[in-house]
Amino acid sequence: MSETLHFTKMHGAGNDYIYFNCLDSELADPAGVAVALSPRRHAVGADGIVMICKSSVADAKMRMFNADGSEGKMCGNAIRCVARYLSERVGGVGDELTVETLSGIKRLTINRDEKGAFLSVSVEMGRAILDGRHIPVDADGLIRDYPLTVGRKTWDITAVSMGNPHAVTFVSDTGRLNLERIGPLFENHPFFPDRVNTEFVKPISENEIEMRVWERGSGETFACGTGACAAVVASCITGRCPFDVPVTVRLLGGTLSILCRSDFTVQMTGGAEFVFDGACVY
Numbered sequence: 278m279s280e281t282l283h284f285t286k287m288h289g290a291g292n293d294y295i296y297f298n299c300l301d302s303e304l305a306d307p308a309g310v311a312v313a314l315s316p317r318r319h320a321v322g323a324d325g326i327v328m329i330c331k332s333s334v335a336d337a338k339m340r341m342f343n344a345d346g347s348e349g350k351m352c353g354n355a356i357r358c359v360a361r362y363l364s365e366r367v368g369g370v371g372d373e374l375t376v377e378t379l380s381g382i383k384r385l386t387i388n389r390d391e392k393g394a395f396l397s398v399s400v401e402m403g404r405a406i407l408d409g410r411h412i413p414v415d416a417d418g419l420i421r422d423y424p425l426t427v428g429r430k431t432w433d434i435t436a437v438s439m440g441n442p443h444a445v446t447f448v449s450d451t452g453r454l455n456l457e458r459i460g461p462l463f464e465n466h467p468f469f470p471d472r473v474n475t476e477f478v479k480p481i482s483e484n485e486i487e488m489r490v491w492e493r494g495s496g497e498t499f500a501c502g503t504g505a506c507a508a509v510v511a512s513c514i515t516g517r518c519p520f521d522v523p524v525t526v527r528l529l530g531g532t533l534s535i536l537c538r539s540d541f542t543v544q545m546t547g548g549a550e551f552v553f554d555g556a557c558v559y
Contacts, residue, residue, distance in 0.1 A: 291499025291530015343494030353502015380440025499530025
């Protein structure tokens with residue numbers, strides 16, 4: 278039996294999701310909805326869906342599902358959009374709020390100008406995980422500039438978890454990469470037991486990097502918040518960027534500002550934009 282689903286399309290730095298207000302009741306089949314609505318030319322089109330749900334420990338809970346229907350633990354761009362949605366469309370929620378995720382409770386701040394207009398959202402992303410088995414990868418300890426053969430080439434990777442696993446590799450040119458071919462090889466490599474998100478990073482200066490990302494379950498996306506965080510953490514621990522200084526991350530869909538502190542806690546700041554409201558039959 279079909280039903281009409283009301284949604285809001287939002288994006289953070291071009292990383293777009295379909296958001297459902299599930300504070301009263303959750304979707305019965307979120308994985309199926311994600312698969313049905315995410316195709317770009319045959320449906321609404323998105324990198325996946327996000328349910329904004331009730332939480333007993335935070336202002337709300339975020340559940341996100343990738344375009345292939347797999348549930349993700351955390352999405353940095355999506356959680357900024359959740360924060361803005363809650364602050365501006367749900368009564369009783371202010372500009373300082375908390376959101377529960379499968380990677381823990383995240384604290385967020387809405388940044389506004391002197392007239393109250395929205396500027397950005399800052400998220401305390403927590404401490405980066407650098408121990409191989411806890412990321413997880415199939416190796417022990419710090420995985421820094423680790424040679425890994427993917428396809429017919431050996432890449433130096435630095436592995437980081439920001440609540441989900443990331444493999445960061447530094448390249449001289451991001452534009453020439455064939456991510457449609459390389460991305461799935463990384464994502465499904467046996468070195469990564471839970472699959473992996475892969476960031477291809479070009480250093481520009483000590484406080485600026487350029488990045489393309491292949492996300493597990495979604496393919497190449499215009500941006501990945503946790504991936505940008507992982508890229509800056511990797512840049513810091515390999516000596517390419519300094520700790521305790523904001524780094525600008527340039528992605529296909531926009532820019533993010535990432536601060537990696539010397540204790541490996543990370544703050545992310547970036548936009549969160551409403552695109553349109555709609556309804557569909559599922």
